[in-house]
Amino acid sequence: MSLHVDITAPPAPSAAPMTLAPVEQVRKLVTAIPGPASQARHAHRTSVLSAGLGTVLPVFIERGGGGILVDVDGNHLIDLASGIAVTTVGASAPAVVHRVQEQVAKLTHTCFLVTEYDGYVEVCDTLNRLAPGDQPKKSALFSTGSEAVENAVKIARAATGRPAVVTFGHAYHGRTLLTMTMTAKNAPYKDGFGPFAPEVYRAPLAYPYRWDSGPERCAAEALAALEDLVVKQIGARHCAAIVIEPIQGEGGVIVPPPGYLQGVAELARAHEIVLIADEVQTGIARTGAIFASELEGLVPDLMTTAKGLAGGLPLGAVTGRADLMDAVSPGGLGGTFAGNPVACAAALGVFETIESEGLVARARHIEAIIRAALDPVAAVNPIIGEVRGRGAMVALELVVPGTKTPAPDLATAVAAYCHRAGVLVLQAGTYGNVLRLLPPLVMSDELLTEALGVLVEALG
Numbered sequence: 001m002s003l004h005v006d007i008t009a010p011p012a013p014s015a016a017p018m019t020l021a022p023v024e025q026v027r028k029l030v031t032a033i034p035g036p037a038s039q040a041r042h043a044h045r046t047s048v049l050s051a052g053l054g055t056v057l058p059v060f061i062e063r064g065g066g067g068i069l070v071d072v073d074g075n076h077l078i079d080l081a082s083g084i085a086v087t088t089v090g091a092s093a094p095a096v097v098h099r100v101q102e103q104v105a106k107l108t109h110t111c112f113l114v115t116e117y118d119g120y121v122e123v124c125d126t127l128n129r130l131a132p133g134d135q136p137k138k139s140a141l142f143s144t145g146s147e148a149v150e151n152a153v154k155i156a157r158a159a160t161g162r163p164a165v166v167t168f169g170h171a172y173h174g175r176t177l178l179t180m181t182m183t184a185k186n187a188p189y190k191d192g193f194g195p196f197a198p199e200v201y202r203a204p205l206a207y208p209y210r211w212d213s214g215p216e217r218c219a220a221e222a223l224a225a226l227e228d229l230v231v232k233q234i235g236a237r238h239c240a241a242i243v244i245e246p247i248q249g250e251g252g253v254i255v256p257p258p259g260y261l262q263g264v265a266e267l268a269r270a271h272e273i274v275l276i277a278d279e280v281q282t283g284i285a286r287t288g289a290i291f292a293s294e295l296e297g298l299v300p301d302l303m304t305t306a307k308g309l310a311g312g313l314p315l316g317a318v319t320g321r322a323d324l325m326d327a328v329s330p331g332g333l334g335g336t337f338a339g340n341p342v343a344c345a346a347a348l349g350v351f352e353t354i355e356s357e358g359l360v361a362r363a364r365h366i367e368a369i370i371r372a373a374l375d376p377v378a379a380v381n382p383i384i385g386e387v388r389g390r391g392a393m394v395a396l397e398l399v400v401p402g403t404k405t406p407a408p409d410l411a412t413a414v415a416a417y418c419h420r421a422g423v424l425v426l427q428a429g430t431y432g433n434v435l436r437l438l439p440p441l442v443m444s445d446e447l448l449t450e451a452l453g454v455l456v457e458a459l460g
């Protein structure tokens, strides 16, 4: 058998690192979206890829820079998705590219379980320093968010000797067996994939907009329900961990009511249950703080990060209390690719960019721009039930006018309008009726304003 490797235009070998002219930061449409070249590729893709792989927008992207994605037809799209909150520092951020190029030329892999390298330790040092609280902290690296969440649960179980894990309504924690079990929504994440992992329990989420007795009673009543589940139904001494997203992402950018996260932390502390903040989506400057936990004064025992951590390269982490992180025997954590040196180099480029570009403050500025554009529209347009979020993680929940009935078809129609106009937005939420904005933090005010103009037009 011969191996036909068909790669169009292989790059010429060169000693110098590759540099490209910056991507022009403008929206530019030269064909319909998707264009003919994307359509041809998508047709081919369908014949060679599993049907289980979904795609929000069937457009093939060739290049990215800052807040722009350039497709194979030459269209420049404004990116309000950041690859699902991953390219927070922008697509192919210069510091990430530079460090990755240097690292990939020096060393691609040795496996941290075999021999050590500096990048891994530097990333962990930085995460320990940045994570909330001044207790002694340690970290371990993995390759994905799901893997980080799985390992946080493993650590909590090892440290407590208890089996049960508490999660919440509308939660999203990943696609592996344990994390899809922890995820709330059936289709598409769990549909047909059971039996699920044992000892996973679900408390109602404090979701102010949809709380039956109103947003004012949401925090107290949701906390009472959580306490009932933990103390009466599971039994606190069987409970290893409570895992919560400080702001739910896939669930629809659900911001808990003030005081709620503190209440969850108090309950966990009272029963020596490990509180795990899943900051995979909210972490690394996305919400106007390095971690969304900080916004509520939350000091979790363990914290998971991934998405925005390495500027698009696969890297996940668990960071938290040193005594918990040390409860696992040597060899109990890790993985072949976990904490890969190229991904670690990328993460160092991300930290450098957040600092040098002032991106934490920038996220808050982006929130102000989005609010200024959308709040007045929400006040007069009855399909917008709520605008919510923090920093550069903002969403619109769409409803049937005059009710709170979710309107997923409207959300699909608005997203499709934006996509045709060259603005990439995402849908989210258990009911599919939430439009989610996750722009890269380096996006200029002008580009963001233009994208929001398209969204407002679509809502109209």
Ligand SMILES: *Cc1c(COP(=O)(O)O)cnc(C)c1O
Binding pocket: 143, 144, 145, 146, 147, 149, 172, 173, 174, 175, 245, 249, 250, 278, 279, 280, 281, 282, 306, 307
């Ligand atoms: C995306 C996500 C995960 C899973 O991360 P993967 O890298 O896709 O495995 C876990 N938790 C949250 C909150 C997420 O948003």
